[in-house]
Amino acid sequence: MAPAIDIFVRTYFRDFRWLSLSLLSILKFVEGYRRIVIVMPESSYQRLRGGEIPASARTAIFRCDEYADDYIGQQIGKLNADLFTDARFIVHLDSDCIFQTPCPLPTTMIDEGLPVIRVLEHSRRPQDDGWRRCISDFYGERLPFDVLVPPPFIYGRDLYARLRDHCRSRHRVTLDDWALSRRLDNMSEFGLLAAHAWFFHRREYRWNAADGETAWPCRAYWSRSPEATSLQSKLALHLGYPCR
Template sequence: MRYALAAIGTWCHGFAEVVVITPRTGSAAVRRAIGGDVRLEICPDYRDDYLGQQVSKVYADEFTAADLICHVDSDVIFTRPVSPADLLDGGRPWIVRRPVSQLGRHRPWLAPTEEFLGRSVAYDFMQQPPFTYPRRLYPEVRALSLERHGIPLDRYVAGRPPRGFSEFNVLGAHAYATHRTEFAWYDADTAQVPRLCRWYWSRGGIDADVRRELEGIVGGPTEPTRSPSDARTRSAHPSA
């Protein structure tokens, strides 16, 4: 998380705020680590915090007043100058997708996503972070939980088996089915959007080589490029 936030400080400009969401247990240590320019929000403790951090994301609109919410996990590190304009194409958030038919057999997110939505899903929408969605999408997805499953979405997700939910695939599949023209869609093999960040694996730890790489990234240029402010877009950074 420290490297992720340092990279945001080095490379990201024009965003209204950075929000870190963390469970109550351990929040004191997170508060000490994040610095003064980041707003900390506390979420409940969950029995399975992998599912718990997904709950935080599908309720992200309750942690910010932003019109657009950019999600960055603690193992996603920005590597180049980024402004809100880089998250949009023609004023629409872009999403990189890959057809399910091109994936291997290991796709544990697919059945839970289809089970939640009640329809087949043709694409994997988690191909290229960061993931940016308009705030009105979140209450729509929460309403689906009540309509289809009869319980609030936080209870639905928390009650799932391990790896039994995929927040960004649910958001992406719902957006594709109901608001397709409001997004710019790119296929993974031909995507023409810039790669803004590098995706690590937090559970793999940080060895000496990765640490040197991260320190080189967050060092950034001597004078980082700055972009005009866009108060409508905020960067939400749930900690893993």
């Protein structure tokens, strides 16, 4: 039996329409996953009205802690994704990430049994960029590439606990507290996870250059864009979703 793959989405009430579109794009284009794990704060859960999640979607909904700043809060949720699923592999997707073309996860995100971490060897993002500096602040050294590529991202479930343990050992605080001490522009949950895989568990992953990608199946939108409503209407039409 193939190891289970769960898709993990940490969301909140302001992104519910994006979430609906993202889930519809998964239903239309994605294969090879077990279920979609949706995590949100209690206050957002109370705002669910039932129509946000397509009835045919294989989902499990969980509530998580509230944070004064949910931008950091959602990153903390993703750093603890293994606490919400027992899947061998966890695929991360934000609410405003929409699949455009078919994406069979077992062949797109896994290579010979190893999860694939895509990297940019020639990134436009400088080394002193806050998201890249987050890695050197945490580990004391830089990555030789940029790991912030178009989503989704995939990691083995063991990586999360290993990262949390490393934070306690190196920084003497929990990973949650370390993240809460950061500014919005210099905290990257996916940077920390990928860097931990590179520095300590490199052979457990495939490392593929993404610089030349021209037809990646998923696109990330900016949920707070001034053009969000217009974009959502166009995407809804493309996905066969009634505009609301």
